[in-house]
Amino acid sequence: MTFLTQNAIFGLLVGGLYGLAAVGLSLVFGVLKMLNVAHGELIMLGGYIGFWLFTLWGVDPFLSLVPSALLLLLVGMLLYRALFSRLIRFPDETKLKNSILIGFGLALILQTLAILAWKADERTVTTPYAGSVLPVHGVIVPLLRLGGLAVALLTLGGLHLFLHHTLPGKAIRATAEDVEAASLVGIPVPVIFLSAFGLGGALAGIAGTLVSMTDAVSPAMGLSWTLKALIVVVLGGLGNIFGTFLAGLFLGMAESISGFFLGNAYREVMGLVLFLLVLSLRPQGLFGRG
Amino acid sequence: MGGRSTARGLLLAAAAAALSLLPLLTGNQAVVNWAVLVLLHAALAQSWNLLGGFAGQVNLGHAAFFGLGALATRRLWLGGLPLGGAFLLGAAAAAAMGVVVGIPSLRLRGPYLAIGTLAVAEILRITVGNALPQVSSLPAASLAAYTLVPRYYLALLLAALVTATAWWLTRSRFGYGLVAVREDEGVAEAIGVNAFRHKVAAFVLSGCFAGMAGGVFAFYHVSFYPAFAFDPLWTFDPLLITYLGGVGTVWGPPIGAVFFLVLQEALALRLGELHLLVFGILFIAVVVALPGGFMEVVRNFRRPRPSRAGIRLDSDGTSTP
Numbered sequence: 001m002t003f004l005t006q007n008a009i010f011g012l013l014v015g016g017l018y019g020l021a022a023v024g025l026s027l028v029f030g031v032l033k034m035l036n037v038a039h040g041e042l043i044m045l046g047g048y049i050g051f052w053l054f055t056l057w058g059v060d061p062f063l064s065l066v067p068s069a070l071l072l073l074l075v076g077m078l079l080y081r082a083l084f085s086r087l088i089r090f091p092d093e094t095k096l097k098n099s100i101l102i103g104f105g106l107a108l109i110l111q112t113l114a115i116l117a118w119k120a121d122e123r124t125v126t127t128p129y130a131g132s133v134l135p136v137h138g139v140i141v142p143l144l145r146l147g148g149l150a151v152a153l154l155t156l157g158g159l160h161l162f163l164h165h166t167l168p169g170k171a172i173r174a175t176a177e178d179v180e181a182a183s184l185v186g187i188p189v190p191v192i193f194l195s196a197f198g199l200g201g202a203l204a205g206i207a208g209t210l211v212s213m214t215d216a217v218s219p220a221m222g223l224s225w226t227l228k229a230l231i232v233v234v235l236g237g238l239g240n241i242f243g244t245f246l247a248g249l250f251l252g253m254a255e256s257i258s259g260f261f262l263g264n265a266y267r268e269v270m271g272l273v274l275f276l277l278v279l280s281l282r283p284q285g286l287f288g289r290g
Numbered sequence: 291m292g293g294r295s296t297a298r299g300l301l302l303a304a305a306a307a308a309l310s311l312l313p314l315l316t317g318n319q320a321v322v323n324w325a326v327l328v329l330l331h332a333a334l335a336q337s338w339n340l341l342g343g344f345a346g347q348v349n350l351g352h353a354a355f356f357g358l359g360a361l362a363t364r365r366l367w368l369g370g371l372p373l374g375g376a377f378l379l380g381a382a383a384a385a386a387m388g389v390v391v392g393i394p395s396l397r398l399r400g401p402y403l404a405i406g407t408l409a410v411a412e413i414l415r416i417t418v419g420n421a422l423p424q425v426s427s428l429p430a431a432s433l434a435a436y437t438l439v440p441r442y443y444l445a446l447l448l449a450a451l452v453t454a455t456a457w458w459l460t461r462s463r464f465g466y467g468l469v470a471v472r473e474d475e476g477v478a479e480a481i482g483v484n485a486f487r488h489k490v491a492a493f494v495l496s497g498c499f500a501g502m503a504g505g506v507f508a509f510y511h512v513s514f515y516p517a518f519a520f521d522p523l524w525t526f527d528p529l530l531i532t533y534l535g536g537v538g539t540v541w542g543p544p545i546g547a548v549f550f551l552v553l554q555e556a557l558a559l560r561l562g563e564l565h566l567l568v569f570g571i572l573f574i575a576v577v578v579a580l581p582g583g584f585m586e587v588v589r590n591f592r593r594p595r596p597s598r599a600g601i602r603l604d605s606d607g608t609s610t611p
Binding site for chain 1: 346348350394395398401402404405406408409410412413416417420522526529530533563564566567569570571573574577578581
């Protein structure tokens with residue numbers, strides 16, 4: 001029983017990270033109606049930023065979160081300007097399809113670049129406090145993951161406040177709701193698109209640097225993170241930050257508990273199966289409103 | 291027009307003759323081997339094109355069908371079944387998966403089809419990798435008897451079959467229905483096309499042919515890890531080939547396959563990993579700047595003035611009628 005509780009706790013801690021990994025994707029989709037399937041590769045870049053800052057200059061990965069977010073903000077805006085902005089003039093369906101295709105090509109490019117620049121090896125960041133744990137009633141809570149969960153919560157909370165209580169945030173939400181109406185009331189829609197994409201990148205950067213603290217970073221990690229993010233986004237209901245976070249926790253727990261019963265090799269499969277079930281039974285998401 | 295279609299017929303006949311005689315014309319095994327790969331990729335890309343190009347439905351889990359066909363054919367064949375039976379059962383397995391996956395996922399709109407199919411392919415890849423971690427090699431007896439020629443003809447037969455199917459789509463009621471669904475599902479429904487049935491049929495057809503391509507792969511490859519046949523690469527390469535050649539056209543995938551393998555051969559030797567970078571950039575460039583692929587270049591060359599009115603059946607998915 002303790003073992004199961006342990007797994008559930010672990011899943012909860014990982015799940016916060018899943019929620020964070022997904023929320024950038026969700027934001028971009030909500031605002032631009034584009035699906036960036038290279039989101040996992042942006043997370044990969046964030047992971048490498050954490051790894052290299054630590055390895056070269058000994059920067060604590062929690063501090064690297066800031067440069068990582070800023071750099072990925074730039075990368076996101078750059079990618080939008082160079083590629084995704086070309087799709088805006090298309091009708092929704094074509095836009096969505098072509099954004100998936102561009103993301104597919106982009107994922108290949110970023111993966112190859114990462115292999116060329118940094119080799120295909122798996123990298124990890126091992127801070128002096130990496131092994132510290134907090135024992136609670138016989139259950140072990142790894143401090144690093146607890147810190148990760150805290151960062152995820154803070155980031156998502158900050159994002160919520162930004163979107164609901166600031167003018168630019170409200171402009172982003174208005175654009176997500178109705179592009180034409182938004183531009184009619186004077187919201188500079190192109191700027192909103194650009195910043196939403198950049199913000200999505202920044203969120204991926206934060207998620208990636210958090211990943212580098214607890215999991216391996218490698219050029220090939222992108223696809224599995226994209227999938228996780230997609231699963232979480234769909235489970236949580238598109239464009240719903242709170243739902244996305246809950247869905248992240250849910251996926252983390254489900255993976256962890258199924259890993260406990262079926263063996264670790266199948267934990268990812270269970271997440272995917274769960275996702276397909278929800279997709280076919282409740283396409284509006286577990287936490288979305290139909 | 292008559293002169294042009296005669297010329298095209300002659301060209302087609304010459305190409306068919308050259309392709310069916312190729313193993314007799316050259317004793318160079320490397321050339322035949324390369325040709326097998328071209329035909330395999332052409333067939334797989336064309337199978338993706340049937341759904342992705344003509345019906346406009348993006349399937350990112352094509353590797354699942356290829357892998358399932360490869361796995362089933364390989365195991366049945368090495369288990370003692372005659373190749374033809376193993377091949378057809380592999381295709382049937384892929385078609386069955388098309389029904390099981392297609393019916394729930396094609397009801398959904400938006401990004402769900404792409405995500406759902408990607409998830410299916412990853413589930414299968416991970417599960418197969420866990421369950422069958424051993425490399426699958428041909429036994430010594432069949433290895434001693436291995437020749438490329440039967441592989442070549444099987445691949446040629448399949449590539450011809452899938453391409454003929456694509457050609458049939460450009461002039462059949464079913465094909466018109468698919469294109470109508472691609473251009474506007476609502477309008478298609480309004481003129482009496484059952485969009486859902488058309489999509490499911492195209493999905494199953496596309497998956498079945500991809501399974502057959504997997505069967506060719508199983509027959510051709512001396513040894514491979516079963517999970518390798520489920521690698522996302524088997525989705526990406528056909529997509530790239532289809533878009534390079536011209537999505538939604540009959541001749542786009544074969545032309546794209548030739549180009550893809552020429553380029554791969556030329557680049558992989560000189561650039562190593564870097565050649566994937568070139569492919570990625572090329573792919574994005576085509577999607578962004580030349581959504582009709584090579585076939586659009588050919589069309590524009592032949593028809594400099596604006597084209598006829600009405601839906602162009604061989605047009606790309608994005609251009610307006």
